[in-house]
Amino acid sequence: MLNYIWGILIIISIIVGAFTGNISNVTKAAIESSKDAITLALTMLGILAMWSGLMRVAETAGIIQALTKKLNPILNFLFPEIPKNHESRKYIATNIVANMLGLGWAATPPGLKAMESLQKINPDKSQASVSMCTFLIINISSVQIISINMIAYRLQYGSVNPTEIIGPSLIATLLSTVVGVIYAKIMARTVPRNMGGHGK
Amino acid sequence: MKIIAIISDLTIPLIFLGIIVYGMLKKVPIFDEFVKGAKTGLETVVNILPTFIGLMVSIGMLRASGALDLFGELVTPIARLIRFPEQLVPIVLMRSISSSAATGLVLDIFKTFGPDSLIGRMTSVIMGCTETIFYTMSIYFISVKIRKTRYTLSGALLANLAGIIVSVILTYAIFD
Structure with a gap:
């Protein structure tokens, strides 16, 4: 399912981007977004580790x-x-x-x-x-x-x-x-x- | 409405307190267990990271291309009629299909409008009370080889819809 969704999202972006004159922004967004994903993961690492730790205590208890x-x-x-x-x-x-x-x-x-x-x-x-x-x-x-x-x-x-x-x-x-x-x-x-x- | 704010503030401290006190009473080595659990949490994040990068890239591209705005304009008249922010329409459509794709769209909303804007808060509440339907149903039913799922799908969709309606009403009532 995700394979199709992902492909379709990218195809739509490139086609629409070409028609609306935003194609250079599309390129920039691809690079920026991958960077954002890593920054976000850093926050997630802390919070999810903390929560999983707490839940592990709950489970063992x-x-x-x-x-x-x-x-x-x-x-x-x-x-x-x-x-x-x-x-x-x-x-x-x-x-x-x-x-x-x-x-x-x-x-x-x-x-x-x-x-x-x-x-x-x-x-x-x-x-x-x-x-x-x-x-x-x-x-x-x-x-x-x-x-x-x-x-x-x-x-x-x-x-x-x-x-x-x-x-x-x-x-x-x-x-x-x-x-x-x-x-x-x-x-x-x-x-x-x-x-x-x-x-x- | 004040009581809802109090619930928001107290839930996490109370969960901490309950688990720590109960753990100590049961003589669980709480810190050792916490550390073990935290390690699995780190692994979870590292495991989903590649999926995350892939989806955030595709949704970033979609936003930059202007396709989301075009779609927004298309559904604006209907969305206005029911006071539903048109920017959230793609999220609720995607929510039942793929949790991670919907999350990508939510992050896009946070980036554009901020998590403390009205639509940022509304989308947070919606994501907290809705679930991925198709994926869960296929895993559970395929595991026992059942193809006729009867009213499961309609029930799950209805429950998600109810969650969305309540989220919209509550967000307007509390934060607007």
């Missing part, structure tokens, strides 16, 4: 496991169709908690495990079960407590108060997840299997 246990009542509401004590619950909970803490790398492995174990109890292996749809919608609209990357970018470009966006982001991410969950709940009741989706 068992905070993720502790939060995962607390998630049980919520899982009962979100996934009433998953049998109690089914292994997928543990994976789903870990995935949700890791996403909340902004640990993308820690979220994907349990997420894939969750899909695998949900597939075992899926009556029709060729299409997504209700639990899978709910899980993916929650995963994608995930409640992220802090988007540390955005804070780093803001700092790099001279923001006076880079963290001022945490409050509004938190509310927006919560509401987007609520909308996703409500939609998933309604669709689970109204859309019969074999309907919707792409593929064959």
Whole structure:
């Protein structure tokens, strides 16, 4: 996907640049931007290293496991169709908690495990079960407590108060997840299997 | 609205405090673990750096060519109607497809308008509450060989849209 996007962006830039007489600026931008990327990476190095360090402490201390246990009542509401004590619950909970803490790398492995174990109890292996749809919608609209990357970018470009966006982001991410969950709940009741989706 | 500002100021200190105190109670060698984690953070940045250079170059070229302005003019009438800054239209279109390409566009906004401008703040909030859809869906569904994804895509798009709408309303309410 990115291969096409990248190619198309560059082709458009050169064609439009030639027509609008900005072609020399396009050349200059190519060189300037690569330099900018490195300056930005220097800021990112500091902030992301600091954050990953802190999150590693959280992980070793068992905070993720502790939060995962607390998630049980919520899982009962979100996934009433998953049998109690089914292994997928543990994976789903870990995935949700890791996403909340902004640990993308820690979220994907349990997420894939969750899909695998949900597939075992899926009556029709060729299409997504209700639990899978709910899980993916929650995963994608995930409640992220802090988007540390955005804070780093803001700092790099001279923001006076880079963290001022945490409050509004938190509310927006919560509401987007609520909308996703409500939609998933309604669709689970109204859309019969074999309907919707792409593929064959 | 004041409470939102307080949340913004206190979240990071509270996360620090919570993790450090909990870690000490559990007798975790907190500093040693911090150092190990910081090392993986450095690796993450170094690993994404080549992608970053590539994308920032392409988006820098796109901005310099004037193509983004042309596109902006095209969507201005609709964007004005819903009070949505036309400069952010390419970002929200790109957001569901590629996180890194959207980030490149965001950095372009920061460079041109500054992160503390209204549209700088709005784009920050939008990026904080939306996610890449197509990439995540393909990885998760391909791993279990499912091709019929039913209402997952529409649900994910709807959630992202809700996030964007709330971000715009909140940004106007808090920062304007």
